[in-house]
Amino acid sequence: MKLKNYNSQNTKEIIKKLFKYIRPYSGYLYASLIFSVITVAFTLLAPILMGNGIDLIISKGNVDFSRLKRIILVIIAVIAVTAISQWLMNLCTNKLTFHTVRDIRLDAFAKLERVPVSFIDNSSQGDLISRIVTDIDLVSDGLLMGFTQLFSGVITILATIGFMISINFKIALIVVLITPLSFFVASFIAKRTFNMFQIQSIKRGEMTSHINEMITGQKIVKAYNYESESKKRFEKINGELETVSVKALFFSAITNPATRFVNGLVYSGVGIFGAISAISRIITVGQLSAFLTYANQYTKPFNEISSVITELQSAFASAKRVFEIIEADETEQDGGLSTLEKVDGTLSLENISFSYTPDRPLIENLNLDVSQGERIAIVGPTGCGKTTLINLLMRFYDVTGGNIKISGKNITEITRHSLRRSFGMVLQDTWLSYGTIKENIAFGRPDASDEEIIAAAKNAHAHSFIQRLPKGYDTIVSDDSENLSSGQKQLICIARVMLTLPPMLILDEATSNIDTRTEKKIQSAFEKMLKGRTSFIVAHRLSTIKNADCILVMNQGHIVEQGSHNELLSKNGFYSKLYYSQFEKS
Numbered sequence: 001m002k003l004k005n006y007n008s009q010n011t012k013e014i015i016k017k018l019f020k021y022i023r024p025y026s027g028y029l030y031a032s033l034i035f036s037v038i039t040v041a042f043t044l045l046a047p048i049l050m051g052n053g054i055d056l057i058i059s060k061g062n063v064d065f066s067r068l069k070r071i072i073l074v075i076i077a078v079i080a081v082t083a084i085s086q087w088l089m090n091l092c093t094n095k096l097t098f099h100t101v102r103d104i105r106l107d108a109f110a111k112l113e114r115v116p117v118s119f120i121d122n123s124s125q126g127d128l129i130s131r132i133v134t135d136i137d138l139v140s141d142g143l144l145m146g147f148t149q150l151f152s153g154v155i156t157i158l159a160t161i162g163f164m165i166s167i168n169f170k171i172a173l174i175v176v177l178i179t180p181l182s183f184f185v186a187s188f189i190a191k192r193t194f195n196m197f198q199i200q201s202i203k204r205g206e207m208t209s210h211i212n213e214m215i216t217g218q219k220i221v222k223a224y225n226y227e228s229e230s231k232k233r234f235e236k237i238n239g240e241l242e243t244v245s246v247k248a249l250f251f252s253a254i255t256n257p258a259t260r261f262v263n264g265l266v267y268s269g270v271g272i273f274g275a276i277s278a279i280s281r282i283i284t285v286g287q288l289s290a291f292l293t294y295a296n297q298y299t300k301p302f303n304e305i306s307s308v309i310t311e312l313q314s315a316f317a318s319a320k321r322v323f324e325i326i327e328a329d330e331t332e333q334d335g336g337l338s339t340l341e342k343v344d345g346t347l348s349l350e351n352i353s354f355s356y357t358p359d360r361p362l363i364e365n366l367n368l369d370v371s372q373g374e375r376i377a378i379v380g381p382t383g384c385g386k387t388t389l390i391n392l393l394m395r396f397y398d399v400t401g402g403n404i405k406i407s408g409k410n411i412t413e414i415t416r417h418s419l420r421r422s423f424g425m426v427l428q429d430t431w432l433s434y435g436t437i438k439e440n441i442a443f444g445r446p447d448a449s450d451e452e453i454i455a456a457a458k459n460a461h462a463h464s465f466i467q468r469l470p471k472g473y474d475t476i477v478s479d480d481s482e483n484l485s486s487g488q489k490q491l492i493c494i495a496r497v498m499l500t501l502p503p504m505l506i507l508d509e510a511t512s513n514i515d516t517r518t519e520k521k522i523q524s525a526f527e528k529m530l531k532g533r534t535s536f537i538v539a540h541r542l543s544t545i546k547n548a549d550c551i552l553v554m555n556q557g558h559i560v561e562q563g564s565h566n567e568l569l570s571k572n573g574f575y576s577k578l579y580y581s582q583f584e585k586s
Contacts, residue, residue, distance in 0.1 A: 014316045017323055018143070021100045028096035033151060035089035040155045042082040044163050044297065049075050051290035093147040101140040104319075107326050108132050114330045117396040118356075126209025131325055134208065135201060135318035142315020149308045153301030160298040167287050167294075168277060174269045175298060178262065185258045193255075193310060196248035198317035203241040205321070210237055216480070252310035263300075270295040331416075340418040343503040344407050345372035345534035347393075352402030354392060354557075362388060363557040366402070370534055370550075377537045377545035379578065380554035386538045389554070390506055393536070394420055406504075424497035428509035430489040431479055437466055438473040440492055444500040452499060459525045460495035462488070487515060494522065498529060505535040519544075542579050551575065 022029060053071045109132060112120070120128075164172035214221055214230050221230055270291055278288045347370040354363040363385050370376055378386045391397045392404060395416050404411045411419055424444075432440050441456060442448045448456075453473065457463040465488055469475040477484055477492075484492075497505065507526070523544070539545045546565045553561035553568065553575045561568055561575050568575035 011316055014319050014323070018100070018139075018319060021103050022096065024103075025096050025099050028092045028099070029147075032089050032092040032096060032147060035085045035092065036152045036155055038085040039082055039089055040152060040159050042078045042085065044156070044159050044294070046075055046078050046082075047290040047293035047297075048163070049078065050293070051284075051286035051288075053286070054289050055284050055286035089152070090148060093144065097140060097143045097147060100143065101136055104139065104322060104326075105132060105136050108136070108322055111326050111328060111330070115328050116331045117391070119328060124205070124209040126212035127205040128325070129212065130205040130208035131321050134204060135321050138201075138318040139315045139322065142311045142318075145308050145311045146315070149301075149304045150312075153305045153308070156301045157298060160294050164291060164294050164298070167291055168274075168283055171270060171273050171277065171283075171291060174273055175266055175295060178266050178269060181262050181265075185255075185262060193248060193251045193313045196244055196251060197314040198320065199244045200241065200248050200314075201317045201321055203237065203244055207234075207237050207241060210234060248314075252313070255310060259305075266298070267292070267295050334415040334417070337413060337415045338409070340406065340409060340414045340422055342407065343422045345374075345503055346370060346407055347504075347534060348403075348405045350403045350405070352392065352399045352404060354388065354397065354399050354401075356397075361557065363392075366557070366559060368552065368559065373532050373534060374549045375530060375535050375537065375547070377539060377548035377551045378554060379539060379542060379545065379551060379575070381578075384554040385557045386554055387508060388557075390425075390508055390536065390538065393506070394423060394425070422502055423504050423506055424500050424502040425506045426490075426494050426497050426508070430486065430493050432477050432484075432489055432492065434478040435476065436471075436474045437469070437477055437492060440477065441473075441495045441499055443496050448499055453495075456499035457492075457495045459498045459529070460491050461522060461525065462491035462495050465491070491522075494525075498525070501529065503533060505530060505533055506538075507535065508538040509540060553578070 049071050053068055053075075056068050056071070112128065112132075161172060161176060164175060210230075210233060214234075221227060274283065274288045274291050277283045278285055283291070347368075349366055349368040352363060352366045353361070355361045366389075368376075378389060380386055388397075392399055393411075395411055398412070406414075406419070406422065433443065438450070438453055439446075441453050445452075450473075454463060457466055457473075466473055466475070469483070475483070477489075537545055537548060545551060548565065550562060551565060551568055552559050553573075555574060561571065561573055563571070569579065
């Protein structure tokens with residue numbers, strides 16, 4: 001499963017999706033609009049008051065100071081109201097933006113927990129991280145500028161036209177007639193900018209993915225002298241990002257000067273015709289002053305809006321990538337399915353078939369019956385389907401044919417939660433979450449007591465090394481911690497499953513990173529833990545599964561042999577060849 005491709009998705013559809021997240025916080029939106037109107041109204045009232053004040057200064061010795069003082073006091077009050085309303089507008093805008101972005105990020109992250117495992121397997125981890133972190137930040141920046149400057153800008157333009165018409169209709173008409181040219185310039189550039197920003201977001205995701213891979217596998221990179229190749233690949237991606245970024249920034253950068261040129265024409269037109277009107281006594285000098293101020297305020301939002309359009313293009317391109325995650329297909333819901341309550345440990349596979357891609361079958365017509373408490377070992381060459389079989393048992397993937405039954409119930413008829421609760425897993429690839437060792441052991445049982453956690457660690461032979469750590473069980477660790485060896489991490493994972501003790505166990509090369517001496521101790525602990533529990537053991541070291549009740553020998557998705565260790569050796573077949581390839585015949 002891959003991310004959906006939304007090339008046909010236009011800006012209107014993206015805006016609709018964004019407004020679904022904005023709607024719960026519409027109160028902030030309306031409040032922001034109200035305060036924006038108040039801010040603009042009082043901002044535009046000031047030039048009229050100033051113009052009236054200028055008209056009171058008639059000539060030397062002929063100034064109406066009493067009225068001038070009143071006007072100055074009113075101007076001070078207007079400025080104070082403007083400042084307060086603008087602060088409240090920004091407060092509402094910030095609340096609206098960050099609440100909206102928070103919900104988008106929560107939905108994107110929650111979706112990653114609901115998508116099938118195949119979605120994660122087929123997606124670049126770095127790109128997913130880039131979408132949830134970087135792209136959503138860009139959406140935040142775009143919305144913040146959009147709500148802050150776009151609203152006030154549009155209101156300023158409309159209100160300014162109204163004020164100018166109230167002073168002189170003909171001069172206002174000149175402004176209105178030249179205005180469409182500014183819209184045309186901004187629209188022409190914006191259409192070309194969106195595609196550039198969209199490609200830029202994709203390249204940024206590729207870069208994040210590459211950096212994540214190289215940092216995660218740093219030791220492998222150095223061990224295989226891959227530094228130069230890694231650098232070449234980085235330089236290639238960085239070069240492509242540079243090219244598209246330069247183009248995107250070029251188109252976005254010329255928007256402002258282009259609209260400023262048009263705005264200069266507007267201001268010049270108002271100045272010329274206004275001066276002629278003042279000389280002809282059609283308007284007063286104070287009104288001309290107000291008109292020039294309005295012309296400047298009228299054109300200013302166009303410059304701001306052009307910058308907002310650039311930010312919004314980047315935000316929409318990023319939002320598109322985020323919505324591709326949010327709208328990805330989810331794992332089929334378990335609604336209406338029954339819960340697996342009593343697990344007796346019996347399991348059957350009936351003619352199951354499976355393939356990751358339709359054109360390449362992997363498992364075909366596989367049958368198996370497992371009794372309660374049986375220990376089933378699964379062996380075979382790499383790629384034969386051992387781990388795939390485990391994935392099918394846990395419903396990380398669904399079979400394409402046949403049935404898997406646990407305690408007589410088809411696993412497609414029971415909830416995934418109750419199914420997975422019935423299994424305990426220890427994998428070859430260890431995984432620790434960021435937190436204390438205590439929290440990692442209690443991952444499957446957060447309510448476990450300290451005594452139970454310590455007992456599980458002792459059974460896993462992890463207690464001694466944990467005690468030697470600086471803070472013991474309260475030592476902070478993570479999946480990439482350098483303060484723990486691979487073997488120690490695996491012991492913690494073994495302690496995790498020993499704490500939960502589910503009715504069935506899956507051990508996929510569970511002791512692969514542990515030294516031989518400790519492995520013998522762990523095998524002894526496993527013997528106690530496995531007693532009475534149905535277990536599946538995937539192993540490459542065949543010496544570790546001699547005591548299995550049944551060994552399934554797989555090759556190319558089929559069970560080619562089945563039996564105990566001694567029975568399979570006596571057949572002198574495929575298992576025998578595998579075994580003696582590891583141990584010389586005596």
